Each structure stands twice: as structure tokens, then as C-alpha cells.
Amino acid sequence: MGMHIVKRENLPLWQKVCLYVGAVAAALLLGAVLLLAIGVDPIAYYNRMFTLGTVGNPIAYKVYANYLADLVPLVLTSLALSLAFKMKFWNIGGEGQFIMGALATAVVAIKLGGVLPTAVVLILMCLAAMVAAGIYGLIVAALKVKFGTNETLLTLMLNYVALYLLTYLMETKVPWNFLLDPTAVRPVPQSFDKMVKFPSIPLVGKFSLNVCVIFVVLIGLLIHVYLRRTKQGYEISVVGDSAGTARYAGMKVGPIVLRTVFLSACLIGLAAAFKVGSTGILSTTITEDVGWTGIIVAWLAQLNTWAIFLVSALVCVLHYGSTVAAATFAQVDSSFANMLQGVILFLVLAADFFTRFRVVMVKKGGSDHGNG
DSSP, rough: EEEEEEOOSSSHHHHHHHOOOHHHHHHHHHHHHHHTTTOOOHHHHHHHTTTOOTOOOOOOOHHHHHHHHHHHHHHHHHHHHHHHHHHHHHOOOHHHHHHHHHHHHHHHHHHHBTTOOOOHHHHHHHHHHHHHHHHHHHHHHHHHHHHOOHHHHHHHHHHHHHHHHHHHHHHOOTTOOOTTTTSSSSBBOOOTTOOOOOEEEEEEETTTEEEEHHHHHHHHHHHHHHHHHHHHHHHHHHHHHHHHHHTTTTHHHHHHHHHHHHHHHHHHHHHHHHHHHHHHHOOTTTTTTTTHHHHHHHTTTTTTTHHHOOOOOHHHHHHHHHHHHHOOTTTTTTHHHHHHHHHHHHHHHHHHHHHHHHEEEETTTOOOOEEE
């Protein structure tokens, strides 16, 4: 008896939905058992988590604003990564590219904030972030095209180069380091939120919508059009399916790879500009692991532009809601919230695997006898 993994063909939508829902339900059930074991009512905990703690909260508008502040960089980073992934270029360097974009944003904000008009500074912050992150990603793409290097390994290593650079700048108080507050005794990041910051638009009551949310929706629409309606988007799909076929069709694979990876990294840099430009400060935790989470989101959404918005929204509810719920119950710490998120994502990924493949049991010398 042997076991084989076979690709599924045209799994019905309702079965896919059942697999995903079942995975989430199984994870929540496991979490409920653990909550009961430590004396916490799982219904109360999950109610707090999925409502983001807004029920009966007089400052619920701030909760929604904070939720959207987490959602914007995740959506944009996931969209950016999906561009490279469609081309089978495994850009695992979202964290590093985000950090380089964040550094460039802070430099422009601190040096030019209050000197030039706010709108001009905001535009320059975005452009600087895109160029810095784009070049950081382009280095790997150039090495891939020229020498055939492994982009997964290189982008992964460059994440840590960027992280240690950021840590050094945030923890080294010397006269030339203008990223730190010169009036503080200890290394403290310099805040620039009073000099330059992305504005918010008043909507309902005290709730204001950050303009970055609108920008991200528009960028999502442009990416959708770019992939579906342009020659460049078609070239990405062809190269992703087969680089050999693309070459046979007369496409210049090298320039296509360079162009697409640069665009992918630029958008990640823009996500960093939105994040830093909205918080008004740079820190060692500015990414909040968005580069890693974006990989999961892009994969779960199967690289579909609009599905990325939906999956990102659900992942942010899970992340932000778990943190809020953990703060409410004394017995539950942040470790449980992280564990629950990990279990849900792991089981959803497992469900995603079974939407694409099935397990077939085969007798030696015989034919298929079952599948899972």
C-alpha cells in the first residue's frame, strides 16, 4: 500500500469554503479547550476578540482607526508580494524592504518636515521609501538574472541586514544620528508627527478615515487592471508559467523580472511610508512582522487581488482582536493570542493544501483505492 499526493481538478467552491471554515472552527475549538483549562469563558473571550472590544466601548472609533492602521500596510505588502509570486520569483524579503522604506521615510520627514509644505514632504516621503525599498529588492533580482542566484535565500538574508541596521540606528546615540531625539538621555526615536503626517478625513462622529486607506483601495484597483489589462501584466503570467515559453515567444525575461521585482519592492516601500507617515515615529518594531504575514495572506488569497483585501481584513481581526481580548482577561497573556493565531493560520494553510491536492492510497501493482 502506497500513498500519493495528486493535484485536484476543479474542486467545487462549496467544498473549498467548507474546508476553510472547518479549519477555523477546529482551531477555535482547540483554543476553547485551552481557555476552559485556565478558567476563562471561551464564548466571552471570542466575543471580545471578534468584536475587537468595541461593544460598549465609548472610544470604539479609536479601535477602528487602529485596526485600519494595521490593515493598510498588510494589504499593500501582500499585494506587492503577489506580483513577484505570480512570476514565481519568491520574494521573502518583505521585512527588509519594508524597513528600508521606513528608514527613508523617517529621514525625509525629519529633514524636510516643517521646511517644505506638508503635501510636498508627504510625496517625497513616499518616493524616497519606494526608491529605497525598490533598489533593495532590485539587487536580488539583478543577481538572479545575471548569475542565477537563489532569490529566496538572498531576500531572507537581506531581511536581517536591514533589521540589524535599523536596530543599530535606533540604539546608537551619537551626534550624527538625527533619527534619535537629541534632548533625551537614552536612545529615543525622534517623533515627527507634529511636523508632517498623513491626514485623516472626518466621517461619522469622531471617526476619521486615514487617507492611506483610500490610496490602498485605488492601488488595488490599479494592480488589478495592470495584471488583467496590460501587456506587462500578461508578461508576468507567462514568465510565471514558463520562462522558456516566454523566451520562445520573444519576451525578454530578464528585464521583465527586474521590472516586476522592482515594482513589488517599491509597493512594499510605499506601505512602509504609509505606516511611518501615519504613526509619526520610527521604531525597531515598525514592521510588526507584516513582511512575513503578507506571504501567508498572498498565498491564502491564491494571489487574487481582491481576495487579498478580504484575507488581510480577517487576519487583522484575528491579530488585533486577540490582542484586545488578551488584555481583558488576566489569565490570558499575549503568548496565548500568538499561539491561537498560529494554530488558525496553520490549519487554514493545511485546508488550503487539501483544496489543491488530494491523498490517494495505491496498492503496489494495483490501481487507486481511495482518496482523502
